[in-house]
Amino acid sequence: MTSKRAVGSRARRGGPLAVLGAAAAAVAVAAFPGQALAATSVTHSSSVTPHCPTTNLRVDFGKPAATKVAYQRRVQITLVNVGHSACSMSGYPELDLVGDGGQMRLPVARAPQRYGTVILKPGQHASFALTYLLETPQEIQGELGAWGPNTALITAPGSVSHQILTWKLGPVYWASIEAGRGTYLSAVGR
Numbered sequence: 001m002t003s004k005r006a007v008g009s010r011a012r013r014g015g016p017l018a019v020l021g022a023a024a025a026a027v028a029v030a031a032f033p034g035q036a037l038a039a040t041s042v043t044h045s046s047s048v049t050p051h052c053p054t055t056n057l058r059v060d061f062g063k064p065a066a067t068k069v070a071y072q073r074r075v076q077i078t079l080v081n082v083g084h085s086a087c088s089m090s091g092y093p094e095l096d097l098v099g100d101g102g103q104m105r106l107p108v109a110r111a112p113q114r115y116g117t118v119i120l121k122p123g124q125h126a127s128f129a130l131t132y133l134l135e136t137p138q139e140i141q142g143e144l145g146a147w148g149p150n151t152a153l154i155t156a157p158g159s160v161s162h163q164i165l166t167w168k169l170g171p172v173y174w175a176s177i178e179a180g181r182g183t184y185l186s187a188v189g190r
Contacts, residue, residue, distance in 0.1 A: 049086050049087060049088040049119050050085075050087055050088065051087060051088060051089060051156070051157070051158035051159060052079070052081060052083070052087035052088065052089045052120060052156050052158070052159065053083075053087070053156070053159050053160075053161055054154070054155055054156045054159040054161045054162055054163055055159075055161050055163075056081060056082060056083030056087065057079045057080060057081060057082065057083075057156055057163070058079075058080040058082050059077065059078070059079055059080075059154050059163050059165060060077070060078045060080070061075055061077055061165065061168075061169070062075050062076035062077065062078065062127075063075070064169055067131065069133075069181045070136075070181075071133055071134045071135075071136050071173070072131060072132070072133050072134070072181055073131070073132055073133075073134060073169070074129050074130070074131045074132075075129070075130050075132075075169065076127045076128075076129055077093075077095075077127060077128055077129070077130055077154065078125050078126075078127045079093075079120075079125060079126050079127065079128075079156060079188070080123070080124070080125040081120035081121065081122055081123065081124055081125070082122070082123075083122060084122060085122065086119055086120060086121045086122070087119070087120055088117050088118065088119045088120070088158075089117070089118050089120070089126060089156055089157045089158060089188050090115060090116065090117040090118065090157055090158065090188070091115055091157040091158070091187055091188065092110045092115075092128070092157055092185055092186075092187050092188070093128055093154060093155060093156055093157055093185065093188060094107065094153075094154070094155040094162070095107070095108045095130060095152060095153070095154050095155075095185055096108070096152070096153040097149035097151075097152055097167065097172060098149055098150060098151045098152070098153060098167075099147055099148055099149035099150050099151075099167075100147070101150075104147065104149075105153075106149075106174065108130065108132075108183055108184060108185050109176070109177055109182065109183070109184045109185070110184060110185050110187075111131070111177060111184045111185065111186055113186060113187055114187075115187035115188065115189065116189075118188055118189060118190060126188050126189060126190060127188070127189065127190075128185055128186050128187060128188045128189070129185070129186040130183075130184075130185055131182070131183065131184055131185075131186075132169070132172050132183040133172060133173040133174075133175055133181055133182065133183055134170055134171065134172070134173065135170075135171040135172070135173045136173065147171060147172065147174070148170070148171040148172070149167045149172060150166070150167055151164050151165065151166060151167055152164070152165045152166075152167050156188075157188055
């Protein structure tokens with residue numbers, strides 16, 4: 001570990017040399033502009049896999065299954081990399097349910113959990129779960145809270161674009177996760 005004092009004394013001793021080095025670089029740029037720039041430019045390769053844009057993913061709804069909570073269903077939503085290169089995603093997708101001719105748009109909450117980064121080569125897939133409540137006979141009789149979305153807008157984690165899918169899973173009852181039953185998403189995983 002280098003102390004501030006050592007760094008400062010080295011900087012003072014190297015001061016005239018640093019000025020000479022900067023002056024020499026300026027002369028080199030004036031005399032040989034293309035070569036001087038080529039000599040001073042550095043190429044950094046990136047080992048970080050880029051985020052998966054939603055436009056490079058095929059989104060598929062699985063078959064809904066019942067949970068242990070009455071009128072609650074869970075469906076796996078699969079994201080397949082249809083792009084030409086590997087990409088990554090980490091965290092939660094965004095999913096908005098849209099209904100009433102686009103007048104009502106409700107973002108689905110996220111269930112708190114730990115998650116990691118998933119890297120998808122072309123053709124590979126990841127998925128997340130959507131847990132949702134169906135309307136009960138009480139809601140059908142006019143109680144507030146249930147509504148029928150027409151579409152689902154899905155955005156992959158880290159992406160800005162979304163895909164619009166037709167919602168065919170029935171009316172949804174909107175309840176918070178804290179109530180012990182609700183509509184919420186899991187993070188993306190394998």
